[in-house]
Amino acid sequence: MQESKRKEIRIKADSFREKCKVSRYGIADLFKDCERLGYKVLRYPLGDTADLGFTLIKDNDIVIFTNTCSRLSREIFTLAHEIGHVILHIGTGLPFIDNNMTISGSSTNEKEQEANYFAACLLMPDDEVDKFLDLKIADFNKKGLSAMDIARIMSEFNVSFDMALNRLENLGKVNTGEKLKLDNERNERRVGNLLRSVGGNSRLNVPSKEVHIPYEYIDYVIYNYNHNAIPAETLERALACCHLSMEDVGDRLVEHQDDEEDDLDALIGGLSD
């Protein structure tokens, strides 16, 4: 990627970040920020081997989906990558469907590389990383980083161990040898243990399996049911996705005349006459 393109992406990531709530150095809750900014965010446990996420436009809405079967830190990166597609590529070819191949440093597709770079700049901007290393890591300049320091960075910036390590390498904060050493230390001590030992956010390292569907979509399903556009089974299935039952939304449902049965009764009645 050319430096002029990289700079353009940094500027766009920076201006998106200004609209997000930042805790101290990292974005506190990117999902909430997206909803506040009007994106329709769907989160669903689609399965371990399913796609990681997608972005599309539906009825003028920007819809972003993330699979909650991936570890939370990875899901957050997927979300940041999808935002990258929205900001950089809207009008040039949405939808995008993403999996392990597109959301990785090794993707050779230009648009995927751009979205990955956007995500890295959004989650771990250069200046915030510098500030964190300076203020929060004791003797960084003399001793460099330990795996526990990486866990601290993970917790602050809400990223995975791999993402933190790759970003630090790209920013020139660790060299290839140090990266390898930190990687080995991670394998020995496990990320979950590292996070716990620094009082970090252990939830980052496990899938949330969360189900989150924008309320308008439930309204839409109920509207269709009330107007006889979908059968009760479809409504039930859609509600089940949100852990809701027909009873939960009973006060909003129109009583359905069972037309088919009436017709059948009339028909049988007519035959027996």
Ligand SMILES: [Zn+2]
């Ligand atoms: Zn992508």
